[in-house]
Amino acid sequence: MTKKLAIIASKGTLDGAYPPFLLASTAAALGFEVKIFFTFYGLQLLRKELNLKVSPLGNPAMPMPVPVPSIIQVLPGMEWFATWMMKQKIKKKGIASIEELRDICVESEVELIACQMTVDLFDFDDEGFIDGISRGGAATFLEFSSEADTTLYI
Amino acid sequence: MSNYDVELDTSGLNCPLPVLKARKALSEMQIGQRLRLIATDSGAKQDIPAFSKMTGNPLIESGSDGDKLYFVLVKGEA
Numbered sequence: 703m704t705k706k707l708a709i710i711a712s713k714g715t716l717d718g719a720y721p722p723f724l725l726a727s728t729a730a731a732l733g734f735e736v737k738i739f740f741t742f743y744g745l746q747l748l749r750k751e752l753n754l755k756v757s758p759l760g761n762p763a764m765p766m767p768v769p770v771p772s773i774i775q776v777l778p779g780m781e782w783f784a785t786w787m788m789k790q791k792i793k794k795k796g797i798a799s800i801e802e803l804r805d806i807c808v809e810s811e812v813e814l815i816a817c818q819m820t821v822d823l824f825d826f827d828d829e830g831f832i833d834g835i836s837r838g839g840a841a842t843f844l845e846f847s848s849e850a851d852t853t854l855y856i
Numbered sequence: 857m858s859n860y861d862v863e864l865d866t867s868g869l870n871c872p873l874p875v876l877k878a879r880k881a882l883s884e885m886q887i888g889q890r891l892r893l894i895a896t897d898s899g900a901k902q903d904i905p906a907f908s909k910m911t912g913n914p915l916i917e918s919g920s921d922g923d924k925l926y927f928v929l930v931k932g933e934a
Contacts, residue, residue, distance in 0.1 A: 728872040731879035762915040796869040796897075798876075806876055 705729075707736045708847035710855045714743030716754040716788060716800070721856045722747070723803035730810035734851075738807075739843040741817035744856075746822065748816055748831045752800060755785045808834060815842065858917045858928045860892035867884065867896045867924065874900045874906045878929065882913055885931045890916075893927045900925050 707729040711722035722744070728738045740748055747754075758764045759775045764784070774780065792799065798806075807814065814835045820826075821837070847853045864881045866874040874895040877888055881891055891913075893904065901918075904927045908915035912932040 724872055726876055730878050731872075732907060796873070798870075798873050 705732075705734045706708065706846070706852075707734045708843065708850040708853040709736070710856040711738050711740045711747060712742050713856060714754070716745030716756040718856070719744075719747050719752075719754055719800045720803075721798060721854075722796075723807055725854065726812045727806040727810060728776045729852075730807065730812050730822035731774050736807075736810075737813040737843075738813045739817060739838065741820050744822055745792050745816060745826060747800070747823060748814060748835055749803070750830060750832050752804075755781055756788045757781045758784045774844060804832075806833070834846060858890065858892075860890040860928055862889065863892045863894070865894045866900075867894055869895070870897050871899045871903065873897075875903055878904070878907060879911070882911075882929065882931050887931050887933055889931050891929045891931065895927070896923055896926045898925075900927070904929075913919065 707726065709722050709726060711719075713719070722738050726738055729736050756764070757775075758766060758770060758780065759772065766784075767787075767793075770780070814832075815838045816831065816835050818837045819838055862881055862885055864877060866877055869877070874893065874897050878893050879893065881893075885891060893900075895904070897903075904918070904925075905915055907913075908929055913929045914932060915927060915929055917926075917928040
């Protein structure tokens with residue numbers, strides 16, 4: 703019987719985007735049926751134009767080339783710099799981009815579900831999202847996850 | 857060293873790309889054909905056997921040559 707993976711993606715940062723797309727694309731390669739339910743900030747991962755960022759602010763575990771106190775991290779440009787640095791490293795280490803992993807998910811027929819309640823909450827419009835996504839609510843996710851072998855909240 | 861039908865070099869690519877590319881290559885092969893996969897991702901040492909086990913594509917040989925890992929997978933029935 704086909705194994706099933708259910709994921710809730712609730713984060714919209716560059717680092718928060720990796721676990722759902724990476725695990726979903728790999729699970730699809732392993733023969734799983736996969737559904738990802740995008741809720742709250744996770745909805746940003748369904749945008750046509752991804753502009754994901756990583757912030758060192760409030761994240762004391764983020765490795766930095768030199769220690770940067772929080773009071774400096776609030777300065778304009780710091781978030782841009784941290785994101786640029788992370789993207790350079792991702793490229794250099796041969797790690798797939800989020801766009802690449804998301805494309806593989808779409809090609810592998812991973813079902814991408816936008817949480818209707820959060821779409822309404824943020825007044826997002828359909829034009830901003832990639833094609834082929836579906837809509838659903840809590841019951842839609844729970845119906846699938848109740849039969850899933852693995853369920854993850856990210 | 858086992859002979860093979862298709863060779864896939866994933867040198868320089870990191871997790872999960874060697875697994876994803878192996879799946880793609882195998883999907884374009886005939887049952888019984890052999891795929892030789894080369895990887896520099898050290899995690900592939902654990903990931904390729906897991907991929908083999910879960911997808912029913914037997915791993916018949918694996919080893920390393922310096923920094924490079926290599927694996928020979930046979931395309932299974934699944």
